[in-house]
Amino acid sequence: MSEELMQQILSISFYGASLALILIGVYGVLTKKNLIKILLSLTIVDSGVNLLFVSLGYIMNGTAPIFSPAIMDGKIEVLKTAPMVDPVPQALVLTAIVIGLGVTAVGLALVIRLFRHHNTTNIDEIRNLKW
């Protein structure tokens, strides 16, 4: 296989997988009736967005950011032959993963409170907004 063909296959795989994850997650949030299943769909959307961000910052044949042999040797010219991938989306995604965990934990705590009050997790049977 040639280099360009492999590059195109990789791009299609990463972007296609992330977009498919986002779309499947949004479908689940909109159509499912169970509260825990809705939160599972929300984590799937979260994963898709994270993969989309990291794959947008990827450079073909790049190395991991900051800590690369070119930087260690102090030669800036070497960076043109061996570039490093973009570190900004990686830092953003690192934060977004932890925030996603916090959002999921708060949602699950609300689900437990609703279950103790209404004795169900089906959103069709929870009609009143009163606690």
Next chain:
Amino acid sequence: MSVLTVLIVVLGAIFLVVGAWYVLTRKDLLVATIASSIISLILSVFFLILQAPDVALTEATVGVALTTIIFVVTIRNTKRMEE
């Protein structure tokens, strides 16, 4: 960038989409939670291929362990089956 990497990425993408659909269609919420943690595992391999080892480590611990633990605790406090 070798042929093996391309093969792993294509197979992983297919498994990701099938796994997400599996999570949505299961009636047993415990099975859906375990499938969601397997999605996170494949995703952390993807991050490693994308030259983001720090994100891969965080996704492996948070996505596979912590999210699964809090979902299992919630399912234990509520109903296991989706009716």
